[in-house]
Amino acid sequence: MLSEIAHNFVANLFQPLLLFFFMGFAIPLLRVPFEFPKALYQSLTIYLLVAIGWHGGELMAELPSSELAVAGGLAAVGFIVNGIIGLSATWLLRAFTPMRRIDAVTVGSYYGSDSAGTFVTCLGILATLNLLHDSYMPVMLAVMEIPGCLVGLFLISHLRRSGMDKLGNMPEEPGYMGDASALFADSVASDEHGDLHNGSRHGQPVAKSVGAAVVGGKSSGLNLKILHEVFLNPGLYMLFGGIIVGYISGRQALVDPHVVEGPNNLFLTMFKGALCLFLLEMGITACQRLSDLKTAGIGFIMFGVLAPTLFATFGMCCLHAYSLALGHHFETGTYALFAVLCGAASYIAVPAVQRIAIPEASPTLPLAASLGLTFTWNVTLGIPIYIEIAKHLIAFMPVA
Numbered sequence: 001m002l003s004e005i006a007h008n009f010v011a012n013l014f015q016p017l018l019l020f021f022f023m024g025f026a027i028p029l030l031r032v033p034f035e036f037p038k039a040l041y042q043s044l045t046i047y048l049l050v051a052i053g054w055h056g057g058e059l060m061a062e063l064p065s066s067e068l069a070v071a072g073g074l075a076a077v078g079f080i081v082n083g084i085i086g087l088s089a090t091w092l093l094r095a096f097t098p099m100r101r102i103d104a105v106t107v108g109s110y111y112g113s114d115s116a117g118t119f120v121t122c123l124g125i126l127a128t129l130n131l132l133h134d135s136y137m138p139v140m141l142a143v144m145e146i147p148g149c150l151v152g153l154f155l156i157s158h159l160r161r162s163g164m165d166k167l168g169n170m171p172e173e174p175g176y177m178g179d180a181s182a183l184f185a186d187s188v189a190s191d192e193h194g195d196l197h198n199g200s201r202h203g204q205p206v207a208k209s210v211g212a213a214v215v216g217g218k219s220s221g222l223n224l225k226i227l228h229e230v231f232l233n234p235g236l237y238m239l240f241g242g243i244i245v246g247y248i249s250g251r252q253a254l255v256d257p258h259v260v261e262g263p264n265n266l267f268l269t270m271f272k273g274a275l276c277l278f279l280l281e282m283g284i285t286a287c288q289r290l291s292d293l294k295t296a297g298i299g300f301i302m303f304g305v306l307a308p309t310l311f312a313t314f315g316m317c318c319l320h321a322y323s324l325a326l327g328h329h330f331e332t333g334t335y336a337l338f339a340v341l342c343g344a345a346s347y348i349a350v351p352a353v354q355r356i357a358i359p360e361a362s363p364t365l366p367l368a369a370s371l372g373l374t375f376t377w378n379v380t381l382g383i384p385i386y387i388e389i390a391k392h393l394i395a396f397m398p399v400a
Helices: 001-011 015-031 038-060 067-094 101-111 118-129 138-144 146-160 180-196 208-218 224-231 235-255 256-266 273-294 298-326 332-341 348-358 365-396
Strands: none
Touching: 001 146, 015 273, 015 365, 038 067, 038 118, 038 138, 038 235, 038 256, 038 273, 067 101, 067 138, 067 298, 067 332, 101 348, 101 365, 118 273, 118 332, 138 235, 138 332, 138 348, 146 180, 146 224, 146 235, 146 348, 224 348, 235 256, 273 298, 273 365, 298 332, 332 365, 348 365
16 A cells, blocks of 8 residues: 555656646756746736636536535535634644744735645646546635635734734734834824814824724724725636636537637646646745745744645545535545645735735745745645545545
């Protein structure tokens, strides 16, 4: 059995997709004077998200209503699981690293979301290995991206109410400057008092972040701008849009198959080639992000490497429990995809929310962990490991 596992692992590890990632990872190490065109990277990202949505929607159009009900239940399970992962990641970082509380919460929110890049890589590997997966998994990619954003916003709101200063420090942390919301309120009161006395101002205005302004004002932490960024960020829109268009087109194709011939040639035939170029760029970016880890500490680095497997295994166990409860068999590829949705960390959606709602947090540490460590681990060693865990989990506790 061990020989079979080792053979499968090595075979999965040296797929062409991963070799392109290794090729890109080596570019900064070897100081090759190459820069991936930004416009091409953006185009590939749009293409891959729309292609995933298109194919998923097209396959969903053929599903009976009973399968769609199973998919709805799985979406709820995935949403809850990623919420738990976001909270657990924050707790682990607080317990085993010297990070500031705001940075631990921010990094935890990245892990409570998912990674489109890891998902599409897993799709490519599954296709190469001829492992099937349930057609509604692209919907899971969209649903499971949201919990991390909400967990982060909720915990940051709690920190601000607990006296966080304008730089993101808490009272027990070095460099604490005082409660940002209280200083903001004092500044406003001082301004109003000055206006009442011939415009004279007593005291200097306090520099404040977007978050401090939210706390100081009457609006809640979940304002419309933040909610718009969470639910209508470009990546999520392209993915959901592709699913809807693919579903409608798939329903039409049940009557006239020629409807989907042209898009299938674009979105299915070219998918693996586009994914290879995407992984080339991701390899370059992941290697460059490793330099941000110099001051992170060994605990943070170990978290970025070990947490993905922990969370992915937890996710697969939850999926299997749902499978046993329903008496419904999920494909092996579905376990692998669910694993990467639980074990990956965001590098698109949550950073966009962080810029608006959590500007006090470190902008480099979360991306160093999600791209430099976790993405690298998942697409090289992680996915082959998850596939083997899924096979043995299904064999150990078969669904009746």
